[in-house]
Amino acid sequence: MGAGPVGTMSSALQLQGRCRVGDLEVCADLEVGDGETVAILGPNGAGKTSLLRMVCGLLPLTDGTLRLDGTTLDEPASGRFVPTEDRPIGVVFQDLLLFPHLDAVGNVTFGLRARGRRRGEARELATGWLERLGVAGLATARPTELSGGEAQRVALARALAIEPRALLLDEPLAALDAEVRHEVRRVLREHLQLHRGPCLLVTHDLVDAAVLADRVVVLEAGAVTATGTLEDLVARPRTRWGAELAGTNLLPASAVGARLELAGGAALVTAEPPGDGPVLVAVRPSAVALHAVEPEGSPRNVWAGTVAEVEGLAERVRVQLAGPVPLVAEVTAAAARDMGIVPGATVWASVKATEVRAYLR
Amino acid sequence: MTRHRALPLALGLLGGLGLLVLVVLPVAALAVRAPWSDLEDLLGDRTNREALRLSLVVSLWALAASVLVGFPIAWLLARVEFPGRAFVRALITLPMVVPPVVGGVALLVAFGRRGLVGQWLDQWFDVRLAYTTTAAVLAATFVSLPFFVVTVESALRAADRRPEDAARTLGARPGTVLWRVTLPGVRGAIGAGAALAWARALGEFGATITFAGSFEGRTQTMPLAISKALERDVESAILLSLGLLAVAVVVLVALRERWWGRARWGR
Numbered sequence: 001m002g003a004g005p006v007g008t009m010s011s012a013l014q015l016q017g018r019c020r021v022g023d024l025e026v027c028a029d030l031e032v033g034d035g036e037t038v039a040i041l042g043p044n045g046a047g048k049t050s051l052l053r054m055v056c057g058l059l060p061l062t063d064g065t066l067r068l069d070g071t072t073l074d075e076p077a078s079g080r081f082v083p084t085e086d087r088p089i090g091v092v093f094q095d096l097l098l099f100p101h102l103d104a105v106g107n108v109t110f111g112l113r114a115r116g117r118r119r120g121e122a123r124e125l126a127t128g129w130l131e132r133l134g135v136a137g138l139a140t141a142r143p144t145e146l147s148g149g150e151a152q153r154v155a156l157a158r159a160l161a162i163e164p165r166a167l168l169l170d171e172p173l174a175a176l177d178a179e180v181r182h183e184v185r186r187v188l189r190e191h192l193q194l195h196r197g198p199c200l201l202v203t204h205d206l207v208d209a210a211v212l213a214d215r216v217v218v219l220e221a222g223a224v225t226a227t228g229t230l231e232d233l234v235a236r237p238r239t240r241w242g243a244e245l246a247g248t249n250l251l252p253a254s255a256v257g258a259r260l261e262l263a264g265g266a267a268l269v270t271a272e273p274p275g276d277g278p279v280l281v282a283v284r285p286s287a288v289a290l291h292a293v294e295p296e297g298s299p300r301n302v303w304a305g306t307v308a309e310v311e312g313l314a315e316r317v318r319v320q321l322a323g324p325v326p327l328v329a330e331v332t333a334a335a336a337r338d339m340g341i342v343p344g345a346t347v348w349a350s351v352k353a354t355e356v357r358a359y360l361r
Numbered sequence: 362m363t364r365h366r367a368l369p370l371a372l373g374l375l376g377g378l379g380l381l382v383l384v385v386l387p388v389a390a391l392a393v394r395a396p397w398s399d400l401e402d403l404l405g406d407r408t409n410r411e412a413l414r415l416s417l418v419v420s421l422w423a424l425a426a427s428v429l430v431g432f433p434i435a436w437l438l439a440r441v442e443f444p445g446r447a448f449v450r451a452l453i454t455l456p457m458v459v460p461p462v463v464g465g466v467a468l469l470v471a472f473g474r475r476g477l478v479g480q481w482l483d484q485w486f487d488v489r490l491a492y493t494t495t496a497a498v499l500a501a502t503f504v505s506l507p508f509f510v511v512t513v514e515s516a517l518r519a520a521d522r523r524p525e526d527a528a529r530t531l532g533a534r535p536g537t538v539l540w541r542v543t544l545p546g547v548r549g550a551i552g553a554g555a556a557l558a559w560a561r562a563l564g565e566f567g568a569t570i571t572f573a574g575s576f577e578g579r580t581q582t583m584p585l586a587i588s589k590a591l592e593r594d595v596e597s598a599i600l601l602s603l604g605l606l607a608v609a610v611v612v613l614v615a616l617r618e619r620w621w622g623r624a625r626w627g628r
Contacts, residue, residue, distance in 0.1 A: 058526050084529040097527040101545040110541070111531030162531060 011036075013055070013166050013198040017064020017074070021050045026222040028054065028064075032166075032198035039213035039230075040202045043241050047222040048202040049094065052168045055200065056091050057084035068166060068198075085114070090164030094171045094202075096155040098143040104154045105130060105139040111162040129157040133187060149180035153187065160191060167192075167199040173208055185211055206230070206245060218242055236359050237282060249283045249327045253358065260358050266324030269300045270356040278361040285318060287355035288329035291348040292339045301351040307343050310336070317341070321349060391603050396596040403600045411578045412586035413604065416563060419494065419582055423501035423562035428555060430502075431509040436539075438510070439517035450514075457507045464503050465571025472499070472572075496573035497580045501565045505558040512557060516550030517543070556616045563609055 011031035018027040026047035032038045040048050053059035055066065057074065060081060066074040068089070073082045098107050108126035117125065130136045133153040143151055152172065159167065172188060173181050189212055192199055201213055209216050209230050216233055218226040218241075226238045237243040243250035251268075253260040258273045260281050268281060289295075295302060305323035312318075317336040319329045329349060331341075341347060403409055437443070438450055456464055472479040473491045482488040490496050520543070528542045544551070566584040573580035575589060583605045590598040 056530050058529070084526075085532050085534055087530075089530065091527070091530040093523065093527055095523070097524050099524055099528075099542060099545070101548075110528065110533070114528070114532040114534075114537055158531065 011198070012069055013200075014065070014067045015051075015055060017054065017061040017066055019050065019054050019059055019062050021047065021059065024050070024222045026050045026054065026219075027224075028219075029224060030217055030227070032200060034198060035196055036215065037192050037199040037201055037213045039209035039216045040200060040219055041204060041206075041209060041216050041233075041245065042219035043204070046219045048219055049170055050222075051219065052091065052170055052200060052202060055166070056089045056168055057082065057087050088162075088165040089168060090159035090162055090166070091168045092152075092155050092159045092170065092172050094174065096143075096151050098146075098151060098155055098158070100143050103140045103142055104135065104146070107143070107154055108158045108161050111158060115162055126157070126161055129161045130154070133157045133191075147180070148176045149184050152176065152184050156188065156191065160195075165197040167195055167197065169199065169201045171202055171204070173203070173205065188212060206234075235282070235357065236280070238280065238361075243282065246282075247285070249281075249285060249288075251281045251283075251326070252361070253279050253281045255279045255358055258353070260356070262325060264324045264326075266303060268325065268351065268356050269353045270358045271353040272358070274358040274360055279358045280361050282357045282359075283327060283351055283355060285328045285330035287351055288327055289350045290319065290329050290331050290335070290339060290341065291350065294348050295350050300353050301356065302348060303350075304346055304348050307341055307345045307347060309343060310341060319347075321347070325349070388606070391599055391606070394596075395599050395603055399596065400600065403597055406597075408577055408581075409586065409597075409601060409604075412581055412583050412601070413608075415494070415497075415578070415581060416583040416605070417608075419497045419501050419569075420559055420562040420565075422498040423505050423565075424555060424559040426498065426502040427506045427509045427558045427562075428551075431506055431554070431558070432513060432551075435510045435513035435517055436543075439514045453510050454507050456504050457511075461500075461504055461565065461567030461569075462571050465500060465568035468496070468500060468503060468568065468572040472496070491572060492574040492576065492580060494573075494579055497569050497582060500568035500572045501562040504565050504568055505561040508557040508561050509554040512554030513547060513550050516547040516554075520546050552616060556613055560609060560613060563605070 011033045013032040015031075016029045018025060020026075024045070024047050028051050030038065040051060042048050050059055054061060054074075061074045061076055063076055065072060065077075068087070071082075072078070072080050073087055074080065099110065102110065105123065105126050108129050109122045112122035112125055113119065127136065127139060130139055133156055135150055135153045135157070138146060138150055138154070141150075143154070146154060152175075156172070169188075173185055176184055185208065192212055201208070203209055203212075213230070215228065216226075216230050217224055218233065218239070220239055220241055226233055226242060233242060234246040234248075237246045237248060237250055240250060251262055253262050253268070255261075255274050255276050255278075257276070258269050258271070260268045260270055260279060262268065262281075268283075270281075294304070303323065303325050305321035305325065305327075307319055308322040309320040310317060311320070312333065315333055316330050317333050319331060319336065319341055321327050321329060327349070339347060434453060438446060438453070469491060470476050472482070474480065474483055474489055476491075479490060482490065490499065524542050524546065525538050528538045533541065564584060565582070566588065569580065569582065570585055570588075575581045575585040581589070583601060587598050587601045587605070590601055
């Protein structure tokens with residue numbers, strides 16, 4: 001999971017450090033290359049926003065090193081700390097934080113002026129950025145007069161206008177309505193492709209990560225619990241939260257050949273033995289079949305379980321099974337009705353060995 | 362339904378009674394008893410015109426001093442953690458609770474001709490503060506400063522500081538953040554604090570008469586002129602009172618439109 005020692009082939013942005021935020025110790029170890037977008041996924045309160053604040057200097061490290069293009073921005077051990085205003089880093093905050101007393105073009109001009117551009121030149125550049133983001137017509141509108149999507153575009157224009165080396169985006173789409181979200185996501189994607197530097201994107205939405213990011217980092221309780229591609233994260237979740245995000249069942253087991261021994265004494269069989277030792281077992285809920293009577297024939301994984309909970313999702317029903325193999329099965333509402341699946345009922349469950357994915361812990 | 366109407370009725374009755382006894386009746390009495398026929402004479406009177414001019418000059422200087430000194434104090438109290446902050450916060454409100462005449466005595470023994478500091482000002486710089494217009498400004502500032510500081514400090518403490526973070530990521534240095542983000546964020550409170558401080562300075566009496574005396578054209582502001590007029594001629598005191606009242610009301614209403622109406626925009 002750790003990226004290991006920093007190699008000589010250094011990435012544009014390197015953060016190996018920790019920081020205490022209240023009760024949470026955020027411990028980050030990540031690298032982002034030029035033109036690369038890394039999504040930071042994780043549950044609420046995991047320290048995702050704190051991680052961004054560490055990078056832009058609003059939250060000094062208590063330990064470790066932060067480098068951008070080989071320049072050390074923060075290193076408590078050597079006493080080196082470049083203040084936020086001197087870092088070439090653009091940030092789009094979760095609540096945007098547009099300046100309420102300035103109009104849209106004033107907001108975008110702010111950073112250009114603060115970084116030494118002349119008034120007329122700054123205004124011209126700012127207008128250009130509003131144009132590029134499709135909100136040129138709103139130049140004189142105050143933030144309170146903007147819709148969510150419009151405000152988001154202005155905030156993005158404000159961050160991009162200073163032509164930052166690195167870009168930090170904190171939940172850029174979370175506050176938007178579904179239809180606007182799609183549109184802004186497209187705009188964001190377009191501009192992330194144009195951005196040549198590293199980009200960190202905090203989100204808790206898989207779609208955002210899939211569309212916008214090249215890689216994902218999962219942060220839970222301040223610690224990185226997984227890094228890799230989104231496909232990898234979905235196929236082989238490593239934590240309960242990761243499994244929930246991927247919508248899959250996750251069970252710890254111990255592998256002996258193709259036999260996966262679960263904690264309760266039961267076992268599942270997989271078609272692809274992961275190698276002996278402690279493993280994680282992922283099973284998609286839709287791969288779990290339920291039967292009223294003991295099934296005969298091909299499936300090698302068959303067991304009887306008690307229905308603990310039934311959750312209806314219109315056509316599909318999620319059935320939480322208690323017993324030797326605690327899994328969630330997803331069946332059609334009609335099938336559930338026919339089998340008389342209610343809490344407390346006993347049902348037979350089966351999974352094909354090819355649907356049981358096991359990987360070393 | 363009756364339950365819901367009982368409370369507003371009871372509170373309305375109590376509040377209305379207070380308003381009537383404490384504000385409406387006294388003001389109405391002034392208007393009724395005013396010798397309107399003498400209006401022209403009184404307005405033309407040099408002493409009265411001087412008093413009004415002096416009141417405006419002194420109260421505006423006091424306001425300027427309050428804002429100039431008050432904002433740094435408010436900012437430090439709200440934003441910087443330092444030992445004894447709670448003590449300083451209490452100290453700054455002292456002039457609000459101490460009788461103004463006590464403040465006047467304190468100023469006199471500090472800056473008077475034989476005062477702790479005043480004797481050196483006299484000896485070294487040939488500066489004598491007591492019984493000058495400057496003394497009247499000092500006295501008015503002494504009583505009005507806390508109104509500005511308290512208002513602005515609480516606004517600074519309540520203000521959302523995250524826009525300041527955003528400004529810093531855009532490259533703004535601390536001075537720029539203060540001027541372009543923090544100040545606009547509390548401008549409603551600055552307006553309200555300034556209005557309160559100015560109103561307090563305009564009405565200042567006790568500290569002024571003690572430290573600056575009541576010299577026509579030099580330290581005799583409207584309240585002092587009214588008090589003096591009361592000794593010989595009640596009717597002109599009434600008209601002067603109405604004049605002061607009118608000035609205060611006009612300015613405060615104008616400011617209210619300009620500042621307090623907007624105070625809410627910051628969310």
